[in-house]
Amino acid sequence: MTLLQSIAASVAAGRRKDAGKLTSEALEAGIAPAAIVDEALLPAMAAVGEKFRRDEIFIPEMLVASLAMKEAMRLLTPHLVEAGVEPKYTAVIGTVQGDLHDIGKNLVAVMWRGANFKVIDLGTNVPPQAFVDAIKEHRPQVVGLSALLTTTMPAMVTTVKAIRTSDAPPVKILVGGAPITSQFADEIGADAYASDAATAADLAQSLAAV
Ligand code: B12
Incomplete structure (x- = not known):
């Protein structure tokens, strides 16, 4: 499994700590923050939604997945926003x-x-x-x-x-x-x-x- 696939799997399973740890590892490995969002986090949430639609998981699972996604986003946000630029x-x-x-x-x-x-x-x-x-x-x-x-x-x-x-x-x-x-x-x-x-x-x- 690639690092991005591991991030997606940890988010989909609602493993918040793993999602954070693996996201930090991906950043350290030089993976672009936008790629982490597009290739790991978004597909993970789409998969969670699909499982919910098919009654394979329920609201608590959907909620823990969203908390894991938020943890990854917390780490990615400073990298997605350029600091020190006066907003126009x-x-x-x-x-x-x-x-x-x-x-x-x-x-x-x-x-x-x-x-x-x-x-x-x-x-x-x-x-x-x-x-x-x-x-x-x-x-x-x-x-x-x-x-x-x-x-x-x-x-x-x-x-x-x-x-x-x-x-x-x-x-x-x-x-x-x-x-x-x-x-x-x-x-x-x-x-x-x-x-x-x-x-x-x-x-x-x-x-x-x-
Ligand atoms: C996580 C989740 C939850 C979490 C939300 C946690 C949170 N803090 O957000 C919880 C568990 C609370 C939840 C609750 C519910 N949920 Co929900 N949830 C989801 C899930 C799995 C993921 C949503 C998500 O975060 N996606 C990832 C983000 C990044 O994508 P996104 O939101 O689409 O945003 C992107 C674009 O749409 C766009 N965008 C979004 N906003 C905006 C705004 C602007 C201005 C612009 C330009 C673009 C833009 O850009 C974003 C980035 O690319 C979806 C499934 C899905 N595939 O959407 C179901 C889903 C949306 N939920 C659903 C349902 C039914 C519910 C509940 C009614 C369940 C229930 N029986 O209680 C409740 C409703 C609660 C409420 N009153 O809001 C259904 C909706 C069905 C429908 N057609 O209405 C879905 C589609 C699941 C399904 N397949 O059935 N949910």
């Missing part, structure tokens, strides 16, 4: 109301920091008005909404509406999360959709520069 733009991000998933949202926040954004992270289960208030307070160029459940997609609709109809300053809205598509983004009046954190960073930069 501001972004607000959060997971919409009713939704507690934050791994993808956190990854997008890390990539945005790496792309020269100051990021205000509102966390999970964020009510529409909290997004509006944060936009008024921080005046970001970009706001990101994350949803991982089909049942919380309507909260994304409500949030976009609340932002658009408020007296908050104009802002570009980027949406993402497993059930979200570019068609859905168009339908609800978002400015852009990204299926992954790297694309989210490219899009945020081009939207902020307009």
